[in-house]
Amino acid sequence: xxxxxxxxxxxxxxxxxxxxxxxxxxxxxxxxxxxxxxxxxxxxxxxxxxxxxxxxxxxxxxxxxxxxxxxxxxxxxxxxxxxxxxxxxxxxxxxxxxxxxxxxxxxxxxxxxxxxxxxxxxxxxxxxxxxxxxxxxxxxxxxxxxxxxxxxxxxxxxxxxxxxxxxxxxxxxxxxxxxxxxxxxxxxxxxxxxxxxxxxxxxxxxxxxxxxxxxxxxxxxxxxxxxxxxxxxxxxxxxxxxxxxxxxxxxxxxxxxxxxxxxxxxxxxxxxxxxxxxxxxxxxxxxxxxxxxxxxxxxxxxxxxxxxxxxxxxxxxxxxxxxxxxxxxxxxxxxxxxxxxxxxxxxxxxxxxxxxxxxxxxxxxxxx
Amino acid sequence: xxxxxxxxxxxxxxxxxxxxxxxxxxxxxxxxxxxxxxxxxxxxxxxxxxxxxxxxxxxxxxxxxxxxxxxxxxxxxxxxxxxxxxxxxxxxxxxxxxxxxxxxxxxxxxxxxxxxxxxxxxxxxxxxxxxxxxxxxxxxxxxxxxxxxxxxxxxxxxxxxxxxxxxxxxxxxxxxxxxxxxxxxxxxxxxxxxxxxxxxxxxxxxxxxxxxxxxxxxxxxxxxxxxxxxxxxxxxxxxxxxxxxxxxxxxxxxxxxxxxxxxxxxxxxxxxxxxxxxxxxxxxxxxxxxxxxxxxxxxxxxxxxxxxxxxxxxxxxxxxxxxx
Numbered sequence: 001x002x003x004x005x006x007x008x009x010x011x012x013x014x015x016x017x018x019x020x021x022x023x024x025x026x027x028x029x030x031x032x033x034x035x036x037x038x039x040x041x042x043x044x045x046x047x048x049x050x051x052x053x054x055x056x057x058x059x060x061x062x063x064x065x066x067x068x069x070x071x072x073x074x075x076x077x078x079x080x081x082x083x084x085x086x087x088x089x090x091x092x093x094x095x096x097x098x099x100x101x102x103x104x105x106x107x108x109x110x111x112x113x114x115x116x117x118x119x120x121x122x123x124x125x126x127x128x129x130x131x132x133x134x135x136x137x138x139x140x141x142x143x144x145x146x147x148x149x150x151x152x153x154x155x156x157x158x159x160x161x162x163x164x165x166x167x168x169x170x171x172x173x174x175x176x177x178x179x180x181x182x183x184x185x186x187x188x189x190x191x192x193x194x195x196x197x198x199x200x201x202x203x204x205x206x207x208x209x210x211x212x213x214x215x216x217x218x219x220x221x222x223x224x225x226x227x228x229x230x231x232x233x234x235x236x237x238x239x240x241x242x243x244x245x246x247x248x249x250x251x252x253x254x255x256x257x258x259x260x261x262x263x264x265x266x267x268x269x270x271x272x273x274x275x276x277x278x279x280x281x282x283x284x285x286x287x288x289x290x291x292x293x294x295x296x297x298x299x300x301x302x303x304x305x306x307x308x309x310x311x312x313x314x315x316x317x318x319x320x321x322x323x324x325x326x327x328x329x330x331x332x333x334x335x336x337x338x339x340x341x342x343x344x345x346x347x348x349x350x351x352x353x354x355x356x357x358x359x360x361x362x363x364x365x366x367x368x
Numbered sequence: 369x370x371x372x373x374x375x376x377x378x379x380x381x382x383x384x385x386x387x388x389x390x391x392x393x394x395x396x397x398x399x400x401x402x403x404x405x406x407x408x409x410x411x412x413x414x415x416x417x418x419x420x421x422x423x424x425x426x427x428x429x430x431x432x433x434x435x436x437x438x439x440x441x442x443x444x445x446x447x448x449x450x451x452x453x454x455x456x457x458x459x460x461x462x463x464x465x466x467x468x469x470x471x472x473x474x475x476x477x478x479x480x481x482x483x484x485x486x487x488x489x490x491x492x493x494x495x496x497x498x499x500x501x502x503x504x505x506x507x508x509x510x511x512x513x514x515x516x517x518x519x520x521x522x523x524x525x526x527x528x529x530x531x532x533x534x535x536x537x538x539x540x541x542x543x544x545x546x547x548x549x550x551x552x553x554x555x556x557x558x559x560x561x562x563x564x565x566x567x568x569x570x571x572x573x574x575x576x577x578x579x580x581x582x583x584x585x586x587x588x589x590x591x592x593x594x595x596x597x598x599x600x601x602x603x604x605x606x607x608x609x610x611x612x613x614x615x616x617x618x619x620x621x622x623x624x625x626x627x628x629x630x631x632x633x634x635x636x637x638x639x640x641x642x643x644x645x646x647x648x649x650x651x652x653x654x655x656x657x658x659x660x661x662x663x664x665x666x667x668x669x670x671x672x673x674x675x676x677x678x679x680x681x682x683x684x685x686x687x688x689x690x691x692x
Contacts, residue, residue, distance in 0.1 A: 033659055162680050226678060318575060327489065340434060345492060348452035352487045359486050 001069045001101070002027050004062035006055050009219040010148070011244050013176045014141040019071070021133020023124030027067035029058045032222040034337055036061060041335060043091055049304040050333055051216040052084050054223055059088060063098055074106035079278035079309050081216075138245075139181045143188040145243040147171045150195045152240065155232030156206035159199040165229060167194050206237040207353050210291035212284045213302035214310055217333050218242045224302050224333060225342045231300070234350050239296070241265075241287040242280075265290060272316050281309030285316055292324035297353045299326060300346075305334035327352060370427045371420075372628065373636070374621030375409065375443060376454065376614065377401060377435035380474025380501055381587060382408035384416050385617035386424075387625065391461065395419050396614045398587075405435040406646050409442050413642040428628035429636045430454075430620030434475075441665055441673045442646060444635040447620070447627045454619035456480050456487045459583040461622055462609040467579040470598070470606065471615070472568065472588035474501040479572050491572050501587045503536045504594075507543065507560060511553060518557060522593025525558030533563030561593040565601050582606045585615040646672075653677060 003019045005012070007029040019026045030036070032054050040057025059070055070092075072085040089102035103118060123130045147168060155164040171191035178184045209231060217223050219242060231238050265286030273285045288299050301317065303310030314330050321328045329349040331342060371394055376383045382405065384397040397416055401408045430447045431439040432454040440448040451471075459469045460482065469480035477500050481489040493500070508515040522528075529546050532538040539560065546556055569578070582604065588594055589612040598606050611618050628634065637644070650663045660677045674682040 035659070165680075341492075344434070344450045344452070347450040348487075348490055351450070351453045352490065355486045356488070359484075 001025070002067050003069045003071055004029050004059065004065075004067035005071045006073075006216075007031055007058050007220065008216060008244070009221065010144045010172050011141065011219070013144060013172070014137040014244075016176075017140055018134055018137035021125070021130055021137065022122050023130075024069075024122070027062050027065050029062045030065070032058060032220065037335060037337070043096065045087075047306065048084075049080065049306050050223060050335065051081060051214070051304055052088070053335070054220070055084070055216075056088050056091065059092060060096075063092070063100060068099065069101045069103065071103045071105065074104050079307075081279065136179075136181055136184070139184045140175055140178070141245050141248075143175050143184050144172065145245045146188055147175070147191055147195075148240075149243070150192055152228065152232065152238045154195050154198065154200060155229070156235045156237050157200040157202070157204055159201055161233060163198050164195070164232070167191060167198065204235070206235055207297045207350065207357065208237045208239065208295070209353070210239045210241055210287060210296050210299045211302065212241045212280075212287045212291075212299060214280050214304055214307055215242050215247065217302045217304055219244065224331075225337070225339050227300065227302065227331070227342065227346070230339075230343060230346055231350070234346065236350060239291070241283070241291075268293075272320055273313070277309045277312045279307065279309030281313040284310060284313040285320060288317065288320050288326065288328060289324060292320075292326040296326065297357060298349065299328045300349070301328060301330040303330060303332055305332045327356065369421075369424055371424045372428045372430075372621045372625040373416075373426050373443075374430045374454075374617040374619065374624060375412070375432070375439055375445070376451070376616030376620060377405050377409060377431070377433040377439045378451075378474050378616070379434055379476075380505075381613070382412050382433075383614040383617040384412050385611065385614050385621045386416065386420065386426075387618070387621045389625075391622065391625070393611060393618065394424070396611055396617070398613050401435075405438055406442055406648065409439055410642040410644075410646075413443075413639055417639040417642070426634060426636050426638075428624035428634050430624035430627070432616050432620045437673075437675065438648075438665065442637075443641055444637040445624075446632065446635050447623050449620065449623060451476075451616050452478060452480060452487070452490050452492070454616045454623070455585065456482060456490075456619070457622050458611075458615040458619035459585065459609070460485060461618070462611070462615075463581050463583050463607055466581050466583045466607075468577075468582040470568070470578075470582060470584045471586040472500060472584075472594070473586040476500060477568055477572050477586070477588075479568075479576060479578075481576055489576060491574060491576065493572050503539075504564075504588065504591065507540070510540075511547075511557075513553070513557075516590075519561075519590070519592035519594065519596075521554050522558040522561050522591075523554075523596060525552075525554040527555055528558035528562055529555050531556070531559040531563040533565075533567035539563055557593060558597075561591070561597040562601070564594060565597040569601065578602055580604045584608050585612040587613050589613070644668075650676070653682065655679075655681065 002025045004027040005015050012028060016026050036054060036057035039060045040053035044053045044056050074082050085102055085104045092098045092100050151164050151168040158164050174187045175184060178187050211218060211228060228238050265283045268289040269282045269286030273282050276282055284301060291299050317328050370389055371386050374385045380401060382399050382401045385393060386395045388394055395416060397412055399408060399412055429443050429445045431445040432449050432451050436448050455469060455471050459466050467482055471478045476493055478492045480487055505515055508518045529551050532542040543556055543560060584595060584606040589608045595606060644667055647666045648663060650661055653660045653662050662674055662676045662682050664674045665672045
């Protein structure tokens with residue numbers, strides 16, 4: 001089989017290792033570009049959300065590169081994305097005539113046997129060999145997240161604009177090339193060291209902003225018009241609420257075994273939104289609560305236009321924002337590729353946060 | 369005499385405001401951008417030069433509006449800021465205790481919430497431009513009524529008709545329908561004004577607390593019909609500042625003055641910038657699958673700036689080019 005999968009940030013590196021480890025050929029999904037978007041919108045229902053369209057475009061590009069199988073994930077709760085893979089499969093097969101196999105991984109909870117069967121069918125090598133590759137893929141995912149996390153921390157402090165992004169992209173390539181757990185760890189350490197040693201302004205106190213929202217638009221920079229990097233270059237420390245490693249841990253392992261410990265975002269959302277509304281709606285509220293409690297200056301919510309879970313979250317956000325005194329900026333993302341609108345809003349939001357911080361410092365000074 | 373220049377280059381209008389050391393407006397200018405920002409800036413600059421005494425020296429320049437980046441390069445601006453901050457600064461200058469700013473311009477509309485002199489929240493229209501100046505222009509044109517008389521006509525209405533306001537397409541078809549049914553023009557226009565205000569409060573305001581004093585600014589504030597509809601809907605008076613149409617530029621002039629107070633020498637190219645030859649071109653970079661659209665601005669043979677690339681490769685070239 002020639003397998004492809006969704007392109008979501010840097011996760012393709014780990015998926016590549018995993019799928020190769022199963023004994024299959026990988027057709028790498030090309031990073032989304034305007035062409036992807038054009039292809040996707042051409043064959044998608046008009047009312048579908050942006051992730052649907054970009055993913056369909058990605059699949060079409062990967063099929064042209066020779067893929068014959070698509071592996072994707074299902075969704076949680078009442079979010080349209082849950083049946084998107086089925087719909088995309090039908091568009092590809094029935095409307096466009098592709099001979100393609102579409103495999104959907106549902107979250108294991110409630111689908112344990114199904115998940116097992118899919119994996120059993122897919123793995124063409126001995127189990128120990130597969131397990132070793134899966135472990136390597138997981139280590140790569142951890143390494144990628146570690147580098148990205150660190151880049152968010154150091155980018156606002158960089159003295160020469162662009163240094164962080166340059167080191168990060170070299171690090172990502174190095175992790176892709178690494179072929180053992182040991183090498184992944186060495187590479188990670190080496191690049192974390194480079195982040196540590198790059199020239200920084202240590203006196204600068206960056207604003208702290210949390211980025212929340214729907215997983216695909218949060219993780220794929222093309223789709224969110226580089227919100228994280230843009231904020232970083234405005235001198236803001238960005239804390240992204242979603243990293244694939246946490247998400248996988250929470251939605252596969254912990255959920256399957258009903259462990260409550262790490263589910264603090266869902267718990268934190270309790271007073272405002274005790275219901276699961278599908279997608280990431282509830283966690284968006286919960287993460288905002290947590291960011292407020294951790295003393296963040298503000299929160300940016302990213303949502304695909306027409307995304308119901310995020311719309312539910314957005315409508316509850318004013319209360320959270322007011323009660324916990326944390327400004328929230330919601331950005332609805334659709335097919336626009338012009339960055340000016342997003343930049344204006346982010347810039348104004350950052351101005352607002354700066355003024356707010358200065359005022360708080362002044363009032364503290366007066367009372368002291 | 370020292371003066372400070374603020375320029376706001378938006379999709380529809382290009383505005384200039386010149387202030388003195390005491391924040392008094394020396395000159396203001398409102399011209400149409402007509403899709404050619406560079407030309408609009410240059411025209412405005414030469415018109416402004418004729419209006420002012422030659423003894424004035426420009427000590428600082430600020431740029432805002434959707435073409436602020438471009439404007440900054442063409443003029444040599446000392447400070448480039450987003451429209452929200454610029455409008456808030458100007459509103460607070462004109463009405464010191466202002467709590468809500470309603471700004472409706474050519475293609476966008478915003479609401480800014482201010483408490484104790486600090487912006488605490490803001491919103492901009494996202495996906496829909498219903499209710500902005502361009503749409504009103506279009507409707508006035510369709511009804512054959514000069515936009516200047518549009519608002520006054522709305523005030524003559526005794527019984528405004530209900531027009532769907534959520535979407536400009538719906539609004540237009542609803543208007544045509546009502547017009548064909550025989551409703552009078554003033555009633556339709558008044559109905560449209562009410563619909564646009566409803567749409568603004570729902571779509572942009574989204575339940576934000578609209579507390580007086582309320583400043584109503586932007587080109588649409590000239591429209592008495594919309595102003596009246598706001599007062600009717602909110603039940604409180606709205607204040608239209610004297611320089612309502614050029615508030616963004618005023619805000620930037622104030623910020624430029626504040627910036628100059630830090631003792632920095634201005635980057636302003638001088639009024640001669642209106643005579644310089646600027647050329648822009650855009651091209652698609654094929655260096656990677658992102659295919660970024662790069663914009664390049666040249667003055668003669670010198671590359672002044674490039675932007676649009678995600679990797680900053682082209683921006684860096686521009687920097688070295690400018691240095692050599």
